[in-house]
Amino acid sequence: MIDKPCRGLRKDAERNRQRVLAAARELFAIKGMEATLNDVAHHAGVGVGTVYRRFATKDELVEAIFENGIDEVVGLAEHALRQPNSWDGLVWFVERQCRLTATDRGLREMVYSKAYGGYRVECARERLSPLIKQLVERARQDGYLRPDVEATDMPVIGLLAGTVGEWAGHVDPEVWRRYVALLLEGMRCRPDQIPLGVDALDEDQMHAAMHGWNPAG
Template sequence: MIDKPCRGLRKDAERNKQRVLTAARELFAVKGMEATLNDVAHYAGVGVGTVYRRFATKEELVDAIFEEGIAEVVCLAETALQHSNSWDGLVWFMERQCELAATDRGLREMIYSKAYGGHGVECAREQLVPLVCKLVDRARHDGYLRVDIEHTDTPVIGLLAGTVSEWAGHVDPQLWRRYVALLLDGMRYHPDQKPLGTDALDEDQMHAAMHGWDPAG
């Protein structure tokens, strides 16, 4: 009899934690990294103290949400590598990566910026890079992809999809698909292609760009 209230409290605490996590994921998807813990509490319909008891800082909450979110993108890349046709696999991955970037502002900002995210998030990012490299390399090796496309081009296309969605999503939520299709078509190899006027970012430049961008300002 003595333990029942304790078990009840633990269940209530777990329900509140899941409520906060669900609310935070939904809120960050719309508002991105600018959302605060107070915003999350209001959106979840709980007191601010409830949020702070579960997550002492915004960074703790972000880690709890986005380690899983980036792991989802890693899973997409692994699935894409199972396609027997390397171009189909790359396109499948790019379309789904861009869909996430277009519909989840928080995940987009988390993947493409290093202003937020702890060890778990960084480990998930590091798992993603070699998989995307392999997707790009094999499509290029098989003659589907133009020779000057690099794996560092793929996150930029995701950012472009997200920007289109952020700008015109209230007018046409699917508009980003048009521009992703145009970009994918431009990535295909054709004989006598002229070289692109600017090189892709190398790894150091990509890291510098990600470190320099703070989505929340």
């Protein structure tokens, strides 16, 4: 009999935590990382104290949202690898990865910036890089993907989609899809294709680039 109220409280606490997380992800997607814990509480329709009981600092909340976002991208990559056609799998992944970066400003700032990335990005890269390499190498070996496309091009394509979404999303929220389609078309392997004039960033260069951007907020 004594345990029942405790279980009820734990359930309520977890519901509140998930409610705060969902509200924060939605708010950060729109406003980016400039949103505060007070903003999150207002957006979630809960008291500020409820947010601070679940997440003592903004960094704790960012950590939880980032982990959730990376889990989502890892799941996309794993699903893409299960598709029998390697080109279809790669296209499916790129389109959905770009949807995330084009529509979720907060996740984009977390992944691509030194201000909110750091160690989190390193851990995410360890999980994602092998999967993305498999997607790229499989499509390249099957003759679908031009030979000079590298796995490190995929995050850059995501950033390009995000930039288009941030710049023109208020005019047409789907316009990023046009440019992703153009990029994918350019990635296909064709006879007599002219090699790209510039190499892809290697992993060290990608690391340096991601730690060089410091967005406002």
